[in-house]
Amino acid sequence: MPIVIFQSPDGTQRKVSAASGTVLMQAAVSNDVEGIVAECGGNAACATCHVYVEATHAERVGPPGDVEDEMLDFTAAERRPTSRLSCQIELSDALDGLVVQVPEEQV
Amino acid sequence: MSAVTTAAPGAPVVELDLAELRRDPYPAYARLRRHAPLAWVPSIGRHLLTRYDDIVRAEKLPEVFSSREEGSLLLRVVGPNMLREDDPQHRRLRSAAEPPARPRQVRDRWGEAFERNARRLLDRIAGRGAADLVGDFAEPLVAANLALVLGLRNASADDVAAWSRAMMAGNSNYADDPGVWQRAEEATAAIDTAVAEMAEIARREPDGSVISSMVHAAEPVELAEIQNNVKVIIGGGVNEPRDVFGVGAWALLRRPETLNRVLKDPAAWKRVFEETARWVSPIGMYPRQLTQDYEIAGVPLPAGSRVALVIGSGNRDESVFDRADEFDIDRPHQPHLAFGGGPHFCMGAWVARHEVSAIAWPLVFGRLKGLRLADSAEDRLEGWVFRGLTSLHVTWQAA
Numbered sequence: 001m002p003i004v005i006f007q008s009p010d011g012t013q014r015k016v017s018a019a020s021g022t023v024l025m026q027a028a029v030s031n032d033v034e035g036i037v038a039e040c041g042g043n044a045a046c047a048t049c050h051v052y053v054e055a056t057h058a059e060r061v062g063p064p065g066d067v068e069d070e071m072l073d074f075t076a077a078e079r080r081p082t083s084r085l086s087c088q089i090e091l092s093d094a095l096d097g098l099v100v101q102v103p104e105e106q107v
Numbered sequence: 108m109s110a111v112t113t114a115a116p117g118a119p120v121v122e123l124d125l126a127e128l129r130r131d132p133y134p135a136y137a138r139l140r141r142h143a144p145l146a147w148v149p150s151i152g153r154h155l156l157t158r159y160d161d162i163v164r165a166e167k168l169p170e171v172f173s174s175r176e177e178g179s180l181l182l183r184v185v186g187p188n189m190l191r192e193d194d195p196q197h198r199r200l201r202s203a204a205e206p207p208a209r210p211r212q213v214r215d216r217w218g219e220a221f222e223r224n225a226r227r228l229l230d231r232i233a234g235r236g237a238a239d240l241v242g243d244f245a246e247p248l249v250a251a252n253l254a255l256v257l258g259l260r261n262a263s264a265d266d267v268a269a270w271s272r273a274m275m276a277g278n279s280n281y282a283d284d285p286g287v288w289q290r291a292e293e294a295t296a297a298i299d300t301a302v303a304e305m306a307e308i309a310r311r312e313p314d315g316s317v318i319s320s321m322v323h324a325a326e327p328v329e330l331a332e333i334q335n336n337v338k339v340i341i342g343g344g345v346n347e348p349r350d351v352f353g354v355g356a357w358a359l360l361r362r363p364e365t366l367n368r369v370l371k372d373p374a375a376w377k378r379v380f381e382e383t384a385r386w387v388s389p390i391g392m393y394p395r396q397l398t399q400d401y402e403i404a405g406v407p408l409p410a411g412s413r414v415a416l417v418i419g420s421g422n423r424d425e426s427v428f429d430r431a432d433e434f435d436i437d438r439p440h441q442p443h444l445a446f447g448g449g450p451h452f453c454m455g456a457w458v459a460r461h462e463v464s465a466i467a468w469p470l471v472f473g474r475l476k477g478l479r480l481a482d483s484a485e486d487r488l489e490g491w492v493f494r495g496l497t498s499l500h501v502t503w504q505a506a
Contacts, residue, residue, distance in 0.1 A: 029167070037442045040452035041167060043198075045205070048442065070211040074457070076440070107381065107442045 002096040006033045006051075009104050018091050024100070025049040025087035035102035042087040044068050048107060050075040051100040053082040061089060061098065077103030110177040110396055111411035114147030118154055118406050121146040132391065132491040133432065136420035145404035145414075153394060153413040154406075159424035159444065161404045162416045165395065166448035169193060172395035174451060176413065179394060184277040184291050185338040186331070194450055200336055201454065203324030207256055207317050210457040216315055217256055221462045224251045225470050233474060236505030237481065239498045245352040245467065246345065252462050253344045257337055258309060258316025262301050270294040271345035274338060279492055295338055302334045340455070347389040348459040350495025352467050354488070355383035357499055358434045359472075360480045365436060366472070373469060378436040380464035385443035386434045391419030391491045393447065418444040419494060475503040 004027060006014045018027035028036035028049070037048035044067050053061050061084065064072060068088045072079050086100070114120055121143055123135055139146055139157040147154050156162055165172045174191050176182075182191055189200040206212060228248050232238045250271070251264035259267065277291030302318060309319035317340065321333045359366040359379065369375045397412045408414070421444045423431040428441060446453035453459075472478060480486075483500035 039442060039446065039448050041169070041449035043201075043450055043452070045209075045452050045454075046446075046456070047210075067209070070209055074210040105440050107440050 002091045002093055002098070004091065004095070004098045004100065006036075007099065007101045008034055009102065020092045022091055023087050024051070024089040024091060024098075025085070027091065028086060033102070035106065036086060037106040038087060040087075044071055044085055044088055047071040047075045047085065049086040050077060050103050050106060051084055051086045052080055052103065053084055054099040054101070055082055057095075057098050057100075058082045060095060064088065075103070076105045076107050109411055110413055111409060112152055112178075112413065114149075115154065115406060115408045115412050118145060118147045118408070119143040121148055121155075123148050123150055125150050128491040129489055131488075132419060132494075133423055136417065136423060137425075139417075140420060140424060145406045145408075151415065153415045154408070155392070155415050155417050155420075156404060157417045157420040157424075158404065159421040159427045162418060162421040162444060163448065165403065165414070165416055166444075168401075169449050169451075171398055171401050172414065172416075173398045174395065176394045176396040180278050180280060181339070181342075184274050185295060185342065186335045188332075188335040188339045190339050190451065197450060199324075199326050200321075200328065200332060201450070203321045203326065203328045204317050204336055204340070205454055206320050207315055208454050208458050210461075212315070213457045213461045217252070217458070218461060218466075220255055221252050221466050222470070224248055224255075225462075225466050229470060229474050234505050237500070237502045239500050240356055240471065241349060241353040241496055241499045244471065245349040245499075248467060249348040249352075249462060250345050252458070253341065256317060256458060257340060258305050258314055258318035259301055259337075261304055266297070266301075267341055268345055270298055271341050274342045275346060275493065278342065298338050298341065299334045302337050303330060306330055306333055343390070344455055344458075346493055346495060347453075347455065348463050350387075350389040350493070351380065351383050351459060352463045353496040353499045354387045355379050355463070356468065356471065356501075357480070357486070357496055358383060358386070360478065360501070362434070369436070370472060375436060376464040376468055377460070379468065380460055381443060382434060382436045382438065384445035385422045385428070387488065387494055388419045388422050388443075388445040389493060389495055390445070390447070391494050392417040418447065419491065475501075477502075477504040479503070 001017045003017045014033050016027050016031045025038050039048045040046035068085050072083050136157055144158040145156050173193050189197050228244050246268050247264045250268040254262050254267050273290040273294035276287045280287045305318050306322050309322045313319045321328045392415045395414050397410050399410045425431045446456045481500035481502050485498050487497045489497050
């Protein structure tokens with residue numbers, strides 16, 4: 001099972017393990033990670049599960065798809081080059097050790 | 108699983124007066140949250156779920172809290188539609204209808220036309236010095252915008268607004284008034300005709316509208332499905348943005364200091380929008396039906412139980428929002444429930460945010476100088492399933 005690390009804006013870290021095939025948002029929500037709201041439940045419709053992928057991991061995770069790319073223009077916290085919606089990142093062993101930052105706000 | 112239309116054993120039974128709920132539901136909601144956060148209410152024929160955390164939990168379990176509620180008046184008025192479906196059936200229809208309502212489309216494809224519609228309506232009233240901003244401005248504006256996004260070039264804003272009112276009356280026709288059913292049927296028949304005509308045109312000439320998007324969807328959608336889902340969108344798509352516009356304008360006109368700050372910092376209109384939607388949610392509740400036995404708020408519910416998620420109450424939950432009954436655009440950012448949650452998250456959220464907070468409010472407050480409330484006794488907040496101002500009479504210095 002891949003392990004992922006969520007870094008909150010105040011610097012604290014949450015290490016979470018999740019089964020391959022689940023999405024990063026689900027891993028956050030099931031483990032009560034602060035700051036991942038996910039109003040629409042994973043359909044790329046609300047832009048409230050925004051994360052910043054650590055720059056060194058960005059290539060492994062890849063770029064957003066078209067619908068996600070559009071939503072990322074409307075996040076509450078500023079969009080950065082490694083912004084992603086966590087509901088669109090499917091976890092796999094290849095993403096073991098992934099580090100993402102949770103933004104200051106989602107709404 | 109057929110619907111259970113009685114109280115679950117063990118659920119507290121609370122009598123609520125529907126007329127009182129329509130007038131002001133918030134005192135009753137506060138009592139329910141404190142004493143009976145899941146309660147059977149005989150006059151509504153459903154269990155009401157009123158605390159924020161419980162509602163969020165239910166929204167995250169659509170496989171337990173099904174949208175396929177039997178006997179719903181909405182089904183009677185418009186027929187099968189995505190609001191009363193679960194995934195994957197819901198997802199097929201939602202994916203087909205949604206693209207024109209996504210935020211970049213709203214801004215880039217529709218934004219200019221929304222603004223033209225707003226300016227035209229303002230031109231019409233600006234010289235008068237007095238108007239009802241709900242009836243004379245907000246309703247015709249959002250109806251015109253809706254006709255555009257749906258692709259109903261063969262319908263006027265007045266048609267769309269009248270259809271919406273007739274269907275909404277049907278959706279809440281618990282009194283079984285035959286005249287209400289008849290007007291709702293006339294409206295849905297007119298929509299069927301209008302949609303069929305535009306779908307035929309969109310088949311040949313795609314135009315980026317909802318109808319066009321559904322006609323050309325990757326997974327095929329039948330004409331009857333397009334017709335029914337357009338009805339649902341018209342039903343909700345008028346009163347919800349209209350009511351956020353009205354309540355937010357009213358709240359600001361009663362708070363001159365806040366209004367002045369917003370006028371100096373236009374970025375704050377977004378906060379006004381989200382706080383208004385929290386404070387007086389245009390949709391106050393929606394129904395779900397349990398697919399299996401499930402315990403929530405301390406009450407074990409059997410499969411088939413009917414539960415109303417009362418988001419108008421969750422948005423006033425004092426354990427989540429300090430001074431929850433106050434309108435305060437500076438409150439800490441906390442997600443509200445006004446757009447619902449999970450797969451049914453409001454499809455029109457981005458349309459409403461744009462047309463109200465980026466266009467309608469800034470234009471009205473910028474153009475109508477010396478705007479103030481006329482303090483008409485007709486202007487009342489009303490409703491609990493849907494809640495908004497009946498009218499908003501204002502005066503200003505006509506140039």
